[in-house]
Amino acid sequence: MTPARMAAIHAAAFAGHGQIWAEAEIAAMLAKPLIHAVTLGQEGFALLQIIPPEAELLTIAISPDAQGKGHGRALMASVMAQARIGGGRRLFLEVAADNQAALALYTSAQFIQTGKRRGYYQRTGGVAVDAITFGCDLSA
Numbered sequence: 001m002t003p004a005r006m007a008a009i010h011a012a013a014f015a016g017h018g019q020i021w022a023e024a025e026i027a028a029m030l031a032k033p034l035i036h037a038v039t040l041g042q043e044g045f046a047l048l049q050i051i052p053p054e055a056e057l058l059t060i061a062i063s064p065d066a067q068g069k070g071h072g073r074a075l076m077a078s079v080m081a082q083a084r085i086g087g088g089r090r091l092f093l094e095v096a097a098d099n100q101a102a103l104a105l106y107t108s109a110q111f112i113q114t115g116k117r118r119g120y121y122q123r124t125g126g127v128a129v130d131a132i133t134f135g136c137d138l139s140a
């Protein structure tokens with residue numbers, strides 16, 4: 001999948017609730033050896049940073065017209081497999097406390113909440129939303 005397609009999915013998926021990553025930003029991230037793209041056809045992608053024994057999910061997005069059909073769960077399974085292959089033993093991520101779909105996805109993928117960052121995300125209009133941090137044991 002090209003960085004342009006990733007940027008298009010990211011912009012559509014995060015429209016109105018999150019920082020949009022431009023094509024050039026995504027391309028710059030992918031040029032780093034520690035960052036890996038995990039894709040699901042042309043409908044979804046994730047960016048994963050692996051620094052063994054830890055891995056961090058930097059973003060995950062499914063195209064809005066393909067959401068709610070199990071693609072996010074399938075992509076997360078690929079992310080976890082890729083993290084293991086790269087030497088990751090723990091996978092971390094953070095998510096906005098009002099992102100119900102993502103919270104459901106991570107809970108169903110056996111992530112455990114590890115902390116909370118109060119007011120971490122600034123929404124338009126000055127509203128601040130907490131970040132929830134999650135971790136998952138990849139050796140289980």
Ligand SMILES: CC(C)(COP(=O)(O)OP(=O)(O)OC[C@H]1O[C@@H](n2cnc3c(N)ncnc32)[C@H](O)[C@@H]1OP(=O)(O)O)[C@@H](O)C(=O)NCCC(=O)NCCS
Nearest residue numbers: 013061062067068069070071072073095101102104105108
């Ligand atoms: C989060 C996201 C990747 C999930 O992908 P998806 O393909 O829609 O999710 P799935 O169909 O695989 O469903 C995964 C779980 O989430 C639940 N879910 C999906 N959409 C939901 C919604 N709108 N509200 C509540 N739960 C939802 C499903 O019921 C399922 O739970 P289950 O495993 O207990 O049955 C997708 O919604 C997305 O791209 N959102 C915008 C970007 C984003 O927020 N990324 C995460 C940032 S941390």
